[in-house]
Amino acid sequence: MKNPLRQKAISIRNTLDCTVNSHSVVEQILNWDIFTKSCNIMLYYPIKNEISLLDILQVSDKNFYFPKINEFDEICISKCTNEFKRGKYKIPEPLSEINEDCKKIDLIFIPALMADQWGYRLGYGKGYYDRFLKKLSKHTVKAIPIYSELFKEDLPIDAHDEKADYIVLPNKIVDTRVLIA
Ligand code: ADP
Ligand code: MG
Numbered sequence: 001m002k003n004p005l006r007q008k009a010i011s012i013r014n015t016l017d018c019t020v021n022s023h024s025v026v027e028q029i030l031n032w033d034i035f036t037k038s039c040n041i042m043l044y045y046p047i048k049n050e051i052s053l054l055d056i057l058q059v060s061d062k063n064f065y066f067p068k069i070n071e072f073d074e075i076c077i078s079k080c081t082n083e084f085k086r087g088k089y090k091i092p093e094p095l096s097e098i099n100e101d102c103k104k105i106d107l108i109f110i111p112a113l114m115a116d117q118w119g120y121r122l123g124y125g126k127g128y129y130d131r132f133l134k135k136l137s138k139h140t141v142k143a144i145p146i147y148s149e150l151f152k153e154d155l156p157i158d159a160h161d162e163k164a165d166y167i168v169l170p171n172k173i174v175d176t177r178v179l180i181a
Helices: 003-011 018-030 033-037 054-058 128-133
Strands: 040-042 063-069 075-079 084-086 090-096 106-108 114-116 141-145 166-168 173-175
Touching: 018 166, 033 063, 063 090, 063 128, 075 090, 075 128
Parallel strands: 040 063, 040 106, 106 141, 141 166
Antiparallel strands: 063 075, 084 090, 166 173
16 A cells, blocks of 8 residues: 555655755744754755755754664664765765764654645554654654655554654644644
């Protein structure tokens, strides 16, 4: 059920303007009180037309972290460095070898192929973020940046799927926690 949807999301995403949409998503984030209050922020390195948040690195009063796949094939976090090196799946990762404590993350941005109004996400099908999000502190705010065209009412979910608190669209930020079924 998820795989055909992944193919569909990838083909839709390839038709969308990454630069324009990323710029709008970044504007939403820069004006977001939760972002301004957060000190330790986890980003991701965008691949394949994913929304890019890299312009956020210009904000000087924050610590930024990126995911890195470790020897146990899990996401761990590394502080942002000026240089990146391609890791597993050729995704750029910070050069730093120091494995930071993920409990200190105040705000995490999670990449997704699609997201829904409840905060659920469709990833590439490896479950890396489902496993990683379970390790975060309760205080960590979880947000998924996504194109409006890839934001759905409902996605198929499994018992292990973790949800986000907010969905960041180019024109608004949706608080998924206020929705009642
Ligand atoms: P994605 O979240 O990338 O879209 P899925 O949700 O389909 O991918 O999960 C992919 C695989 O990861 C599943 O086969 C699932 O068994 C595994 N997985 C996800 N979360 C966990 C977990 N907490 N413990 C063990 N395996 C997990
Ligand atoms: Mg999942």
